[in-house]
Amino acid sequence: MKTREYFKSGEAWVWLNAGTVAISLIMVIGVIGLIAVRGLGHFWPADVMQASYSAPGSTQTEIVLGEIYDRKFDTAARLKEAGLNIPPNKDSIERISLKLGNRDVTGMDFRWVFADGLSDISYPEDIVALERLEWGNFYGRLVSISENGTEVASGPAAWDELQARIERSNALLEATADIEKNEIGKINYGIEKLRLEERRLVIDNALTDAAKADLQARRDELNANYGVLSERLEALKAQADRDSVKLTAGQGQELTLKVSHIVHAIKPNDLNALQKLAVYFHNVWAFLSGDPREANTEGGVFPAIFGTVLMVLIMTVMVTPMGVIAAIYLREYANQGAVTQVVRIAVNNLAGVPSIVYGVFGLGFFVYFLGANIDQWFYPEAAPAPVFGSPGLLWASITLALLTLPVVIVATEEGLARIPRALKEGSLALGATKAETLWRVVLPMATPSIMTGVILAIARAAGEVAPLMLVGVVKLAPTLPLDGNAPFLHMERKFMHLGFHIYDVGFQSPNVEAARPLVYATAFLLVAVVVALNLGAVGLRNRLREKYKALES
Known part of the structure; x- marks a missing residue:
């Protein structure tokens, strides 16, 4: 009897719902924690x-050198089936995955070895770990530094000399990238604008001798500036390629690298906890800003962060007025009859349409129809x-809107x-119009x-990938949609996105093992970006709620 009354009171269902919410919260925190640990x-x-x-x-015995990347236990029977000679007294054997680096020397980044086969294990303090622009990491020993072959x-x-020359090389490479992206990029943009301007004059039959001379003079000026920048x-x-470093790999192979190909160098076995923490934050910042x-x-992944945030902001600017105007019409102006109810049902059903359908619609209508006509009308040159x-930023933003x-x-x-009806009627009674x-x-x-x-719109749009693959997102964008060239915000450009970056690195990467940690790190970063955008919107909402609380009461 007491049990029946307990359930009839509803308290059991309250506890059931609370338990379900608690379990869901624990699962979400667990997933995010796993992603954070694996990624960070x-x-x-x-x-x-x-x-x-x-x-x-x-x-035969060989010297192996690398980071311990993973550990796994395999049964002896399974390894014997693979054709390996396993001692008869072993039921299970531990295998270790070593991150070898030195891909240009050994041809592979990772290697599985048997823990029982390792001996004379040590962590020498003179081991150098180099982060390179290509071919991944290098692990070995530093031999010497050379300048112009001397x-x-x-x-x-040699270690302190290497650090100084890496710092010098990185500064030169940053200056080089600045010239290529900004100054030379601006000149190339100007030359392309002149080409389009000349073609438009040809289409309009307005290319006079004076116009030709003006265009040629401006083109000559840009070419002269380009020549100066090319020499710089x-x-x-040449200055960046001046220095080189000689190293030896784990098997004793000698290798000579240009210092300009090295991003960062550390001696991981010689670092204390604080020094490792400094290197850790340096690596995180390089990941966020590079x-x-x-x-x-x-x-x-900076271009992907920039593209994700910019697309969400543009989408928000577009969807907010459209959604508010539509809701005001349905609630305040439309006759509350069968047609309005059908429209409301259609709106609710649209929320459940798969996102890829929106992508196909955006590709067909916005890109192939509307965009093609805009080109024909305004950009015939x-x-x-x-x-x-x-596909570009504009169509991606509208599709997600x-x-x-x-x-x-x-x-x-x-x-x-x-909103209480009395407030509306009071406003109208005081002489205000309906619009006021x-x-x-x-x-x-x-x-x-x-x-x-x-x-809610930001939370959904920031994580969408399927429609973006059709209407603007790319694997690698050479330039950002926002730069210093007029009109500054280039809505027609393609862009990178964190969600697509995760897909590309996780499923299209030629080196899956090396890319796996970056998949976790980028996934955690995407969650952090969505949370940051939502927190900003929540903070604004709470301020507005406090502002109008007195009016509601």
């Missing part, structure tokens, strides 16, 4: 092990190369429905609900 742990400078290794059944330092003194660029590259390298498996008739529009409409309508009532009374009080819809 990648940037910690691991010690480099040196050991002698002899494979089971082999009498040795300038060797032995213990060649001089900087450009991708090596088919996106090395370097940073660019033909046959498309301007807006190609349509995808999230139902969320904003529904949330805004719910906010409008909660909407603008000064209704919309301010509905703003928190509007912001709730915007928050």
Whole structure:
């Protein structure tokens, strides 16, 4: 009897719901924690092990050098089926995955070895770990530093000399990149604008001798500036390629590298905890602020962060007024009859349409139809190369605005429905028009609900990938959509996105093992970006809610 009354009181269902929410919260925290540990742990400078290794059944011994990347236990029966000679007294054998680096020397980044075959394990303090622009990491020993082929330092003194020359080389490479991206990029942009301007004059039959002379004079000026910058660029590259370093790999192979190909150098086994922490934050910052390298498996993700945030902001600017206007019409102006109910049902159903359908619609309507017509009307001089008739930032933002529009409409309508009727009637009774009532009374009080819809829209749009693959996102964008060239925001350009970056690195990478930590790190970064955008919107909503709380009461 007491049990029946307990369930009839509803308290059991309250506890059931609370338990379900708690379990869901624990699962979400667990997933995010796993992603964070796997991703952020990648940037910690691991010690480099040196050991002698002899494979089971082999009498040959070799020196192996690398980071311990993973451990796994395999049954002896499974290994015997693979054709390996396993001792009869072993039921299971531990295998270790070593990150060898030195891909240009050994031809592989990782290698599985048997733990029982390792001996003479040590962590020498003179082991050097180099992060390179290509071919991944290098692990070995420093021999000497040379300048223009002449040795300038060797032995213990070579380490400090290497650090100084890496710093110098990085500064020269930054100056080189600045000239290539900004100054030469601006000149190339200007030359292309002149070409299009000349072609437009030809189309309009307005290319007079005076116009030709003016165009040629401007082109000559740009070419002269380009020549000056090219000479500066060649001089900087020559200075950066001046220094070289000689190293030995684990098996004793000698290798000579240009210092300009080295990004960062450390002695991981000689670092204390604070020094490793400093290296860790340096690696994290390089990941957040750098450009991708090596088919996106090395370097940073700044272009993807920039593209994701910019696209979400543009999408928000587009979807908010459209959703609010639609909700106001449905709630305040439309006759509340069968047609309006059908429209509301259609809006709710649109929220459940798969995102890839929106991508196909955006590609067909916005890119191939609307964009192609815009090119024909406003950019005939660019033909046959498309301007807006190609996937880009504008079409991606509009497509995601349509995808999230139902969320904003529904949330805004719910906010409008909660506003007391007496407030509207009081405003009208005091002589305000309906438009003034909407603008000064209704919309301010509905703003928190509007912001709730915007928050939900941001949360969904920031993580979408499928439609973006059709309407603007690319594996690698040579330039950002926002730069110093007028009109500064180039809505027609393609862009990078964190969600697509995760897909590309995780499933299209030629080196899956090396790319796996970056998949976790980028996934955690995407979650952090979505949370940051949402927190900003939540903070704004709370401020507006406090501002209009007195009016609601």
